[in-house]
């Protein structure tokens with residue numbers, strides 16, 4: 001599904017290398033988790049994959065189902081099935097959440113040569129999915145993320161993911177800011193989307209989320225590289241011992 | 252040549268090119284207005300409130316040529332049930348206009364107010380304009396009072412069921428039009444006035460609105476899109492106790508637009524909102540000049556102006572709140588913002604507050620900025636193409652001004668016109 005090879009990324013504005021050769025392959029149907037100390041480059045990886053400005057790829061490649069991603073515009077990547085649930089979802093005053101969702105869904109359908117959803121169909125689908133995430137009608141009417149609590153913003157990201165049905169889902173600290181119940185809702189939302197044709201990359205600091213969304217593979221990222229990969233037990237080790245042992249072992 | 256001489260020559264040249272209409276009962280008002288023009292002189296670039304906008308093409312004798320804009324798009328407000336009053340190049344057109352009869356309102360043509368002895372109109376014509384000359388001079392408005400021959404007198408004494416729609420058509424590339432409308436809203440009465448259309452190659456329009464205690468007047472305007480047209484418009488409003496005046500203007504293109512709003516809150520608890528949204532491209536120059544005077548207790552005023560500029564377009568905002576002595580509990584708000592879609596465009600703002608009362612809450616802000624890159628990326632990451640995302644964010648930027656329109660149907664019409672503009676310019 002997603003194949004990242006020797007990815008080197010520096011900031012466009014300054015001479016600072018952030019990703020220093022990331023190798024990562026995520027197969028369809030699998031859930032991979034990335035953990036790692038603050039500032040190790042996890043969000044940067046997710047931004048570079050989704051096409052944010054400000055980064056320069058100096059080496060390496062990333063493909064989604066064989067298509068080279070890094071040359072594409074963000075909207076083209078989205079149409080191919082790339083989705084990022086943001087660590088810090090963006091507030092957009094003046095754009096209604098519903099308008100935003102409908103515009104996004106229809107833009108992707110159009111890009112793939114599919115029929116746009118009618119207003120009625122769309123409404124039906126969005127209401128049903130919002131309900132399972134406990135997002136009420138009022139939140140759908142409000143401007144995108146404006147005045148949403150931290151947890152509401154994260155649930156709104158998952159709603160977008162559920163509506164867009166992407167192939168490759170990257171979740172950047174979707175668990176941070178969630179209360180225990182919301183964590184369950186969000187996890188159920190993610191698990192409902194798990195299927196053989198879809199890959200997940202879950203960035204998190206805590207084992208807690210991985211209790212709900214069971215990963216197939218866990219990676220540790222440090223200083224711009226994947227330094228260790230293993231099974232779910234690797235997350236438990238981090239939970240108990242922190243990163244010190246792992247970092248010492250690979251150093 | 253001395254500055255004063257330049258001004259005087261320009262003023263004389265313009266006055267020489269025009270003939271004062273037969274006065275009838277307005278004779279004195281016209282003569283007084285003419286002497287105001289002669290005393291003040293027509294504006295030059297050196298005048299304090301004309302620093303950002305060149306007045307020469309508005310002052311010169313004869314209108315610069317402006318070609319007609321052809322479009323298949325339906326006219327603004329065409330889906331709205333309304334009483335239509337049509338002017339072509341500034342001349343009333345009875346053929347295209349509806350019967351001027353409607354419950355709750357009486358409408359007469361300006362030329363009939365003398366023979367029909369319409370007292371209230373004589374008491375308003377030129378009176379609010381003259382009051383609006385201090386402390387800031389508006390000589391083009393006085394010129395209008397002196398020379399305008401057409402227009403309507405709208406007397407609202409009830410609650411007419413439909414908006415009164417003034418439609419200004421442009422048919423002659425050299426037309427130079429002046430219209431003067433007077434409005435009186437009686438106690439407890441309420442009406443909506445719509446205006447739309449390019450009007451003429453050059454348009455000078457004056458509207459005086461006297462709103463009695465408890466009267467409500469809504470005004471929604473869409474200025475015509477003919478790229479080369481020029482306009483100077485004046486809205487003078489006087490508000491009585493507990494009255495309401497809400498005005499919104501959409502401007503889409505036009506090479507030169509100067510819109511002045513002069514509002515006087517003279518009765519306690521009155522409310523005045525003036526708002527505007529404009530989108531301009533290229534040699535577009537758009538100027539909002541607003542002066543709101545609080546002269547009573549517990550009044551509220553809001554100014555919300557948003558401009559989207561690209562390809563070297565220029566936006567100007569000059570807005571003032573004057574709170575007179577004794578106008579306690581004044582709530583005054585003013586915001587002017589521009590969204591610059593490229594580096595060539597510019598926004599010039601001059602917000603002013605002058606306050607002589609101690610118990611007031613007044614705030615003003617002015618910003619100028621580009622599209623929010625993070626929001627743009629967020630939208631694109633969801634699959635929205637960059638042009639569509641830009642259009643969405645542009646509409647969102649304008650939303651605060653459009654939301655000032657109370658009637659949802661009218662607001663939707665304005666939004667779809669804006670969407671059309673954005674779609675054409677992708």
Ligand SMILES: Nc1ncnc2c1ncn2[C@@H]1O[C@H](COP(=O)(O)OP(=O)(O)OP(=O)(O)O)[C@@H](O)[C@H]1O
Pocket residue numbers: 011018036037038039040041042043044045054087
């Ligand atoms: N635009 C930028 N300007 C300056 N520094 C940046 C920029 N983007 C990323 N960095 C730096 O790159 C490093 C990696 O940041 P990144 O956000 O990817 O870390 P992270 O692993 O997601 O951390 P966290 O766990 O705290 O979310 C940090 O040192 C950060 O300060």
Ligand SMILES: [Mg+2]
Pocket residue numbers: 042043044087172
């Ligand atoms: Mg991060």
